[in-house]
Amino acid sequence: MNPIKRGAAYVAVEATQEARQAFDAHPLACPKCMKRQPCVTLADLQREVYMASQTSRATLLAYAPQGSTVEYQGPAVHLHGVWRVTDTCRKSLHTTYLLNAERSGAIIDDVSLDDIRQPIEPEPSGMLAAVRRAVAEITRLLAACGFLLHVRVDAHEGTMRVEYDAPMFQQYDQQARYARMHATGKAQEDASYVVNALASLRSISTLARTNALREVNAITRNAQATRARVEKRPTERPRA
Numbered sequence: 001m002n003p004i005k006r007g008a009a010y011v012a013v014e015a016t017q018e019a020r021q022a023f024d025a026h027p028l029a030c031p032k033c034m035k036r037q038p039c040v041t042l043a044d045l046q047r048e049v050y051m052a053s054q055t056s057r058a059t060l061l062a063y064a065p066q067g068s069t070v071e072y073q074g075p076a077v078h079l080h081g082v083w084r085v086t087d088t089c090r091k092s093l094h095t096t097y098l099l100n101a102e103r104s105g106a107i108i109d110d111v112s113l114d115d116i117r118q119p120i121e122p123e124p125s126g127m128l129a130a131v132r133r134a135v136a137e138i139t140r141l142l143a144a145c146g147f148l149l150h151v152r153v154d155a156h157e158g159t160m161r162v163e164y165d166a167p168m169f170q171q172y173d174q175q176a177r178y179a180r181m182h183a184t185g186k187a188q189e190d191a192s193y194v195v196n197a198l199a200s201l202r203s204i205s206t207l208a209r210t211n212a213l214r215e216v217n218a219i220t221r222n223a224q225a226t227r228a229r230v231e232k233r234p235t236e237r238p239r240a
Helices: 003-029 040-063 127-144 166-182 185-209 213-232
Strands: 069-072 081-088 097-100 107-111 151-156 159-164
Touching: 003 040, 040 081, 069 097, 127 151, 127 159, 127 185, 127 213, 159 166, 159 185, 166 185, 185 213
Parallel strands: none
Antiparallel strands: 069 081, 081 097, 097 107, 151 159
């Protein structure tokens, strides 16, 4: 819960990653390993990887213990929200978390320390965090209108990428535009929300490239307000 524990976790994760890199690189330069002969150095490096991974696990769980809740804010923005810490992730040598949703039983593995925050910590700042918040709100609005779309927002070498299923996006857009023209009542209203939400999602990448933080935050607020209106509508009861 405090920055000292989070800082210690970062140090331990980095140490594990460095130990793994040394272990992976050694056989490529070692004559004994190349001939598949026993190598004391390789065995020592393997022990160092194991010890470092256990230290990493301990420090990660000291920061966010098993059973505690954290807010996931990683690349899979359609999964943003509060999750419970199950353990650290074995496939990453305990340098990331394994999270679960208490109600649905869904699991997210390989969640890095950068992708979570404690509920009492301030929200991350910067364009990447802002875009992830905006896209998360858009996917929540789409879900409230009955359209499920999985979206990932990540950054690589300074370039932000918003990835989703393009054919599904196109199908949703066509369906919503048709319903906006031909449906009535609630269906027409939802269709209008979906068309606007998809248009906002389409424009997000351009706004990120131009560093238009104010416009991205405006999309977030608009999607939140629209979803609130959708969710506050009275539920229609089936006729007897």
